Amino acid sequence: MFQALPWLSGAPVGWTGTPHTSRPTFPRRNSPQISLSRPPMASSVEAAATARAPRATISHVIFDMDGLLLDTEGFYTKVQEKILARYGKVFDWSLKAKMMGKKATESARIFVDECGLTGLLTPEQFLEERESMLQELFPSCTVLPGVLRLIHHLHANGIPICVATGSHKRHFALKTQNHQEMFALMHHIVMGDDPEVKAGKPSPDIFLAAMRRFEGNVEPSKCLVFEDAPSGVGAAKNAGMYAVMVPDPRLDVSYQKEANQVLSSLLDFKPAEWGLPPFKEE
Numbered sequence: 001m002f003q004a005l006p007w008l009s010g011a012p013v014g015w016t017g018t019p020h021t022s023r024p025t026f027p028r029r030n031s032p033q034i035s036l037s038r039p040p041m042a043s044s045v046e047a048a049a050t051a052r053a054p055r056a057t058i059s060h061v062i063f064d065m066d067g068l069l070l071d072t073e074g075f076y077t078k079v080q081e082k083i084l085a086r087y088g089k090v091f092d093w094s095l096k097a098k099m100m101g102k103k104a105t106e107s108a109r110i111f112v113d114e115c116g117l118t119g120l121l122t123p124e125q126f127l128e129e130r131e132s133m134l135q136e137l138f139p140s141c142t143v144l145p146g147v148l149r150l151i152h153h154l155h156a157n158g159i160p161i162c163v164a165t166g167s168h169k170r171h172f173a174l175k176t177q178n179h180q181e182m183f184a185l186m187h188h189i190v191m192g193d194d195p196e197v198k199a200g201k202p203s204p205d206i207f208l209a210a211m212r213r214f215e216g217n218v219e220p221s222k223c224l225v226f227e228d229a230p231s232g233v234g235a236a237k238n239a240g241m242y243a244v245m246v247p248d249p250r251l252d253v254s255y256q257k258e259a260n261q262v263l264s265s266l267l268d269f270k271p272a273e274w275g276l277p278p279f280k281e282e
């Protein structure tokens with residue numbers, strides 16, 4: 001239906017190459033490194049063309065889960081702060097940035113190494129210690145702003161959507177038990193303990209597996225990934241896909257530089273900018 005739109009047939013303006021190697025020339029809303037002022041336009045016709053040109057023509061959408069669809073990242077932070085406090089240390093956002101989005105075993109190793117806990121706590125003990133606290137918290141997680149509107153919109157317009165999460169099967173079940181209606185709209189779900197996911201994000205494994213499970217022959221350059229974690233954005237770019245990042249505002253802006261677009265919330269996402277069917281109000 002959206003292919004009939006006339007402005008989708010031309011070459012994208014404001015995009016200079018492949019998703020992995022080049023960056024869009026559009027300013028990002030909350031990135032202080034990029035000026036919000038634009039150079040003067042040659043004519044109002046050029047200005048109008050630039051305003052309408054999509055950044056890419058996306059056919060398939062892949063969603064991260066923790067911190068993107070569900071507000072579960074706060075639970076990990078809370079529990080890890082608690083464990084670290086026992087060793088007289090403070091959990092900070094540079095450590096959080098390294099751990100988030102990864103498989104549990106990988107983030108446990110990072111926690112122990114980065115906090116200098118070798119000899120005091122093993123990654124396995126860390127996972128065991130946080131497990132009961134997390135299990136109690138996960139079922140109370142809520143859906144983040146803009147998520148339901150976007151998922152229902154894409155689904156209703158026939159855009160294939162899926163989830164690719166570093167979370168393993170057991171945690172996935174706890175987190176999603178109260179949100180089954182939303183996850184039922186996904187074509188498929190790939191989890192961190194899937195045999196095809198050899199390495200966690202930023203390895204492209206999980207997003208390439210997610211892409212292959214869509215019907216037909218899907219190209220990475222037609223896939224848009226939504227992520228909150230630096231490792232997840234890296235994984236999307238390593239897979240040759242486009243990445244929209246919705247970071248926690250406490251994450252340093254330096255972690256945003258690989259993303260094709262940075263949003264404060266999914267409420268700000270405009271599908272037409274990516275060649276996707278627009279919201280009615282867009």
Ligand SMILES: O=P(O)(O)OC[C@H](O)CO
Pocket residue numbers: 064065066067076099100101102103104164165166167168229232
């Ligand atoms: O952000 P996700 O959905 O890949 O999940 C990764 C971990 O479970 C939490 O950081």
Ligand SMILES: [Mg+2]
Pocket residue numbers: 064065066067068100101227228229232
């Ligand atoms: Mg995430």
